Amino acid sequence: MKTYKILLFDADRTLFDFNMAEYQAIRKLCGYLEIPFSDNVYNTYSTLNDALWKQFEKKEITHSFLQTNRFEQFLNKLGRQGDPEKLNSMYLSFLAEGSYLLNDAFYVCEKLSKKYDMVIITNGLIRAQTNRFNNSDIAPFFSKLYISEKIGVQKPDKKYFEYVLNDMSIHDKSSVLVIGDSLSSDILGAQNAGLDSCWFNPQNAECTLPTPPTYTISALTELLEML
Ligand SMILES: [Mg+2]
Structure with missing residues (x-):
C-alpha cells in the first residue's frame, strides 16, 4: 500500500x-x-x-x-x-433538499479527515450538488467541492482530473487516491489521469473495465483498514 x-x-x-x-x-x-x-x-x-x-x-x-x-x-x-x-x-x-448519507459515510470521513486532505469530485449540477453538500454533516471534513458543471468537463475525461490536480497544486500523482462507485466515470477517469483508484462496489458487481481498479472494497469501513 x-x-x-x-x-x-x-x-x-x-x-x-x-x-x-x-x-x-x-x-x-x-x-x-x-x-x-x-x-x-x-x-x-x-x-x-x-x-x-x-x-x-x-x-x-x-x-x-x-x-x-x-x-x-x-x-x-x-x-x-x-x-x-x-x-x-x-x-x-x-x-x-436531500443530503442523505450512506451508512458509515460520516464515521469513515471523520476518521480519514484527520489523516488526509479530502475533496469531493462529482459529475453533477452546481445548484443541486452545492446545496446537498453544504447541508450535509460531512461537509466540514472536505476542503473543496469540484463539480463538473462548473469545471466544464466531466469524469472520466482526464481534463477533469487535471483541473483538480492543478487547482490543488498537486504535482505528485502517486500521493492521490480516487474513490468512487462508478467504473465508467470514477475508475476509468482515474486511470485516464494516471491516478490510483479504489472502486466502492457494495453490490459485488463484476468489473467490466479492461484494467482493474487499484483496489476494490465492498464497504466504506474497509478504507479505515486499508489507508
Ligand atoms: Mg457515484
Whole structure:
C-alpha cells in the first residue's frame, strides 16, 4: 500500500444516498403534478435519467439537454403535458433538499479527515450538488467541492482530473487516491489521469473495465483498514 496524502471522493452513491434524494425529489414533484406516486413511477424516471447520464459521460449529450430531455421523456411515459424546463427546475430544488448519507459515510470521513486532505469530485449540477453538500454533516471534513458543471468537463475525461490536480497544486500523482462507485466515470477517469483508484462496489458487481481498479472494497469501513 502506497502512502497517499490526498483522497478524491466521488459524492453520489459513494458517500451520499443519491437514490434516496432522487426518490424523495420525484415524490415531491409528483405531488406538485398531482400524479399518484409509486415505486414504479420512480423507477421509470430513474431508469431514463441513468441512461442519459451514461450518454453524458460519453459526451454524446450536454448537461442542458440532459436536464430538459429527462422530463420530456418522463412526461411522455406518464402521458402528461407539462413544461420540462420548469419541472427540471422544481426537481433540482427538491433534490437540493436531500443530503442523505450512506451508512458509515460520516464515521469513515471523520476518521480519514484527520489523516488526509479530502475533496469531493462529482459529475453533477452546481445548484443541486452545492446545496446537498453544504447541508450535509460531512461537509466540514472536505476542503473543496469540484463539480463538473462548473469545471466544464466531466469524469472520466482526464481534463477533469487535471483541473483538480492543478487547482490543488498537486504535482505528485502517486500521493492521490480516487474513490468512487462508478467504473465508467470514477475508475476509468482515474486511470485516464494516471491516478490510483479504489472502486466502492457494495453490490459485488463484476468489473467490466479492461484494467482493474487499484483496489476494490465492498464497504466504506474497509478504507479505515486499508489507508
Ligand atoms: Mg457515484
